[in-house]
Amino acid sequence: MSNIAIKADNLTVKISETEVIKNASFEINKGEVVYLVGGNGSGKTTLVKTILGLIQQDSGNIEIFSKPRTQKLVSQSFGYVPQYNQIDKDFPITVKEMIGLECSVSNNQCILNEEEHLKLFKAEKLLHRKIKELSGGEFQKILIARAMITNPEILILDEPNNNLDRDAQKDLRGIMQNLADEDKTIILITHDHNLIEDEDEKVLFLQHGKLHTDSAEHIINERIHF
Amino acid sequence: MEILDVIQQPFMIRAIYGGLIIAILCAILGVFITLKRESFLADAVAHASLSGVAVAFVLSYQPIIFALAVGIFMAISITYLKKNTHIAPDSLIGMFYAILFAIGIVVINLSTEYQPELSTYLFGSILSITWTDIIYAVIALVVTLSILIGYYNKLVYATFDPEAAYIRGVDINKFEYIINILTSIAIIISIKVVGIILVTALLIIPASSAKLIAGKFKHMLPIALIQSIISVLVGILFSYYFETPTGATIVIVSGSIFILILLGNQIKKLST
Numbered sequence: 001m002s003n004i005a006i007k008a009d010n011l012t013v014k015i016s017e018t019e020v021i022k023n024a025s026f027e028i029n030k031g032e033v034v035y036l037v038g039g040n041g042s043g044k045t046t047l048v049k050t051i052l053g054l055i056q057q058d059s060g061n062i063e064i065f066s067k068p069r070t071q072k073l074v075s076q077s078f079g080y081v082p083q084y085n086q087i088d089k090d091f092p093i094t095v096k097e098m099i100g101l102e103c104s105v106s107n108n109q110c111i112l113n114e115e116e117h118l119k120l121f122k123a124e125k126l127l128h129r130k131i132k133e134l135s136g137g138e139f140q141k142i143l144i145a146r147a148m149i150t151n152p153e154i155l156i157l158d159e160p161n162n163n164l165d166r167d168a169q170k171d172l173r174g175i176m177q178n179l180a181d182e183d184k185t186i187i188l189i190t191h192d193h194n195l196i197e198d199e200d201e202k203v204l205f206l207q208h209g210k211l212h213t214d215s216a217e218h219i220i221n222e223r224i225h226f
Numbered sequence: 227m228e229i230l231d232v233i234q235q236p237f238m239i240r241a242i243y244g245g246l247i248i249a250i251l252c253a254i255l256g257v258f259i260t261l262k263r264e265s266f267l268a269d270a271v272a273h274a275s276l277s278g279v280a281v282a283f284v285l286s287y288q289p290i291i292f293a294l295a296v297g298i299f300m301a302i303s304i305t306y307l308k309k310n311t312h313i314a315p316d317s318l319i320g321m322f323y324a325i326l327f328a329i330g331i332v333v334i335n336l337s338t339e340y341q342p343e344l345s346t347y348l349f350g351s352i353l354s355i356t357w358t359d360i361i362y363a364v365i366a367l368v369v370t371l372s373i374l375i376g377y378y379n380k381l382v383y384a385t386f387d388p389e390a391a392y393i394r395g396v397d398i399n400k401f402e403y404i405i406n407i408l409t410s411i412a413i414i415i416s417i418k419v420v421g422i423i424l425v426t427a428l429l430i431i432p433a434s435s436a437k438l439i440a441g442k443f444k445h446m447l448p449i450a451l452i453q454s455i456i457s458v459l460v461g462i463l464f465s466y467y468f469e470t471p472t473g474a475t476i477v478i479v480s481g482s483i484f485i486l487i488l489l490g491n492q493i494k495k496l497s498t
Contacts, residue, residue, distance in 0.1 A: 016312050049389075052392075052393055053392070054389055054392060054393075071392065071395060071397075072395060074393060074395075075393060075394050075395030078393055079393075080389070080390065080393050082389060082390070086389070087386075087387055088261075088386070091261060091386050091443070092436075092437055092440040092441065092442065092443055092445075092446055093386060093442065093443045094441070094442050094443075097442055097443055097444070098386070101379055101382060101383045101386065101391075102383075102390065102394060104379040104383075105379050105380050105383050105391065105394045105395065105396050106394045106395065107394075107395050130441055130442075146390070150394075
């Protein structure tokens with residue numbers, strides 16, 4: 001049985017006639033932690049949204065666990081933490097309602113209830129708070145908790161350290177470590193090379209729409225800035 | 227005349243039944259349209275329906291059928307083009323609305339006969355509502371409630387965070403079409419109550435009031451419903467006693483409730 005979680009072949013994505021992703025090919029194995037790095041506007045978010053099917057590629061193929069990507073397969077396999085500012089914080093909804101929605105529409109079962117799940121993130125006190133009352137760091141934590149409540153095989157986090165203080169960043173690293181120990185596949189999008197700690201991890205480096213595979217060791221040692 | 231005598235008049239019974247059904251219908255859909263920040267679509271559908279009404283008058287058909295056709299056409303076209311072109315949604319809506327409204331004006335001008343009923347559609351006339359109008363409103367409400375009950379969580383998630391909803395397997399395109407089509411139907415059916423020019427207020431004001439005070443999403447619908455029903459009932463009675471146009475009176479009552487809530491909200495904020 002194949003060990004590949006995500007496989008992309010010759011992926012090209014155009015937005016308003018501009019090629020944002022150019023002929024990208026890569027493989028991400030099960031249980032791998034992969035950093036997707038690049039400067040602002042380099043196409044990192046576009047690439048993950050294409051993997052998820054939120055943006056349709058103009059050419060190329062995507063396979064998830066060796067099967068052609070479908071919405072059903074995405075919903076069974078992925079958890080996604082979007083960038084903080086992509087959600088309308090003015091929406092009248094509580095943390096409990098927000099996480100409850102994730103479970104109620106999901107094909108995957110939520111093993112824990114909202115409160116028990118939030119305890120894993122030391123965020124149970126936020127359960128009944130309105131999302132507009134949360135600080136940036138608190139909301140980021142809730143977004144991460146929401147993405148993980150269905151216990152997905154693959155987790156994608158888009159700039160997860162934004163808005164997190166040092167303690168929360170440390171907590172996040174602990175959570176990522178636990179997930180990696182559970183053999184989950186993790187894709188971390190970042191423009192902050194300081195987030196990359198482990199020299200053994202894989203780095204996908206996007207520059208002007210072109211994807212290069214690099215080693216974390218190289219990025220760390222050369223202190224490459226995106 | 228005593229209030230009990232007034233509300234027992236046949237035209238008033240029809241107005242109250244019709245008004246109540248339309249108040250509920252608009253409050254429900256208004257919550258979704260307001261939270262999706264697509265109030266402009268509602269306004270555009272209302273204005274564009276003038277072309278359907280005008281063509282129906284010229285051909286001597288039921289205006290509501292033609293207006294419904296225009297409304298549904300507009301909802302489907304805009305939703306499709308928004309998803310399949312790179313044209314900004316507000317530009318798309320602005321173009322459709324202007325073109326269809328312009329067609330309405332031209333058709334009315336070409337028509338040689340004077341159409342007194344046209345003002346009913348422009349400014350509304352709930353007191354002239356018929357049982358047939360009420361049956362249309364009941365059908366629209368039953369369809370809307372059935373979809374709301376059947377797909378409540380998916381509709382709410384697709385409205386709150388469409389990307390997360392998609393990743394959890396929700397067909398967000400389908401729900402966008404459904405909400406936009408139902409909203410168009412609700413607008414067209416409500417035109418007789420407040421008219422093309424003011425109908426959007428029935429959708430937006432109760433939902434906006436509810437958004438100001440609702441702590442949870444599940445409180446939004448009941449608050450919007452209460453405000454909508456009070457506005458329509460009080461508006462009908464006020465218009466009868468003060469002999470003012472019913473549609474405009476309903477909108478003024480609704481707007482006044484919104485302002486009171488807004489002021490209360492601001493005072494509460496300042497005092498904490």
